[in-house]
Amino acid sequence: MKALGLIVEYNPFHNGHAYHLQASQEKTNADIVICVMSGYFLQRGEPALLPRRERTEMALRGGADLVVELPYIFSSQHASWFAKGAVSILHHLGAGVVCFGSEHGQIDPFLQLADFLDQNEHAYNHHVKQFINEGYSYPKAASLAFRALSPDTSLPDLTQPNNILGYHYIRSIRELKSNMKPETIARHTAGYHETQISQASIASATSIRRSLINHQQTPEDIKHTIPSTTKHIMQAYESSGNDYFHWEQYFPLLQAKVLTLPVSFLAQIYEAQEGLEHRFSSHIKLHNNFHAFMEAFKTKRYTWTRLQRFAVQLLTGTTKAEAQTALQPEQADHIRILGMNEKGQSYLNHIKKQMEIPVYTKMPREKTPQQTLDERACLAYYSRLTPKERTAKWKEEYQLPPVRL
């Protein structure tokens, strides 16, 4: 059985994702599709629009056979750690191939790119440092450093977000010495940063989230951009009285938490560097909402994404010491099953015996270092609900079985 691995957020699952899933399956002739999906907090430092359960069901209805969780410590991180976590899970689950979407769309130039950066590692790192000293953010410095090496124009452009992720997936496969084959297909979508939803059937997840949250549109209003299965899941979610998760809802808690802890505590939070904790604490006192705070705070060095990721670490209370322990294996220390269909279930039964890391369907009492942080991510994610709603949701972590189709 040939297993295809996909690394996803599905925030929410839309037509672009459906296209990518199908096209990847066709390209790789896979018998089974495994998705490793971020849980509660996503790569750019945002809470997931809907809880994992709903997003898992969207994935299964959209063609996935098995959905597993990317542990929290990898999910709200820059591309390098994000890739290590996700690739290691697909490797342990026996995926023969991982197929990522990229702006470039051809796999061979990615492999050449990885070789090129291996050969020029010293010069590359030197340039990165130089640009950081000039006050650029890490992602900007990395992309300027790449250009400074005058790469062949046939290589993927490392200023594009999905090319960057793709490159890191390949690096992680090599570091793991995995036999997993990388593959890519061109992203068939609006640009990642595009925010306006159009009449086209493929819109960015960002524009979909904005339509739902800022413009209070309904799933019916955006139905041309999402599969009907996604639409039905969202409608059921809404009609049960739930609303979508976004940063503004967390601002009152984030503000209160940051201002009622000593700065010496904040300095121990993961990603607190260069006095960021002092600036964060003095700025957040002045603003009434997350957007205004971020707009006033972001600089050339502290990008919106960097600040959001730090805000997530503050919200979950993840310390440098905890992150170090959780990241020490440089890969996932467990696999959490979020959902499966029959095919996924039988695949899982088949490979379970040869798994090198433990597999869980619920949160256990005795936790691995990564699970300790997964639980805090869950506690933080639901913290914006009322205490009564929270306690119900927290219990589900320990009680509810995976979604089954």
Added chain:
Amino acid sequence: MKALGLIVEYNPFHNGHAYHLQASQEKTNADIVICVMSGYFLQRGEPALLPRRERTEMALRGGADLVVELPYIFSSQHASWFAKGAVSILHHLGAGVVCFGSEHGQIDPFLQLADFLDQNEHAYNHHVKQFINEGYSYPKAASLAFRALSPDTSLPDLTQPNNILGYHYIRSIRELKSNMKPETIARHTAGYHETQISQASIASATSIRRSLINHQQTPEDIKHTIPSTTKHIMQAYESSGNDYFHWEQYFPLLQAKVLTLPVSFLAQIYEAQEGLEHRFSSHIKLHNNFHAFMEAFKTKRYTWTRLQRFAVQLLTGTTKAEAQTALQPEQADHIRILGMNEKGQSYLNHIKKQMEIPVYTKMPREKTPQQTLDERACLAYYSRLTPKERTAKWKEEYQLPPVRL
């Protein structure tokens, strides 16, 4: 000018307080009345029903000439620290006499009690330890230890809360080697722990708070228990759209904060002892409101008051290290003026030159260790408001002058 010092909470200022103020003034023939008042969080570990400003005005309208703040680090503490902070402030303000309310009502037996406990210090401490080892809370162990010494029945009974405070005021005066004279008058009120308001004109502050919060009564409903000045201040407070501060409002934030910090952080919070932080964190997850949480949590050893005080330290994020630094002088490191009338103002001008600790009318940028914690208490106190309301209130700390009558 003979200055009388009173140590108060005025939560809120009621007929019993008015009686105590007048009777103390008559008994001591004082020219001026100075009140040192707890700020945002009170001795039994509760948020003040109304902000300092309103309670300051109540005090001034009720006969006080000068109202100053008891710094946070002394205000939510057991009697010994509470007394050290309050007595040191009255001493620095040149009060010639401090007059406290007590169940006993005679000063000489209090002085004899202090001598008696000095003489029996060793045996007393031995008994306290023994009872604590048997699982009693500190206050219970202290009162059992006192009884075990078979004190003369003429001595004040140290199982009564106001007698305990009185004893500690006398100890603090002696430790400071202050010339301030202690005086006491019998409390003319309902018992401190009484919760039902009656038709009598003197009711406990607890029963008044309960009437306003739990039974949603209006200041008009309880007018027989409070001076008309207090009633008018409360009515103005309510009609400006404000509501009273109480623990249930803080529960969502407290719960979220405790559960989204590593237990290693909680262990560094002041008053975290004997693994209290672990128990606190695992219990608070299970409950929807403060009352249910406390009811389920309290034990023979962990009294309601002890738990509430720890909850206050968690809410303000006060660490053991910060408390140690702030308590190191064993007295107030500054005086904050909350309000005054003309007489209070001229008294203050008169004694200002000979003051040994700095006097402030607003929160300064450069803070003493105690002021750093005062500011966090303010941030924590208003944290239950919306971010917009919070930022307005926080600014007042730095901007508004004292209340003047």
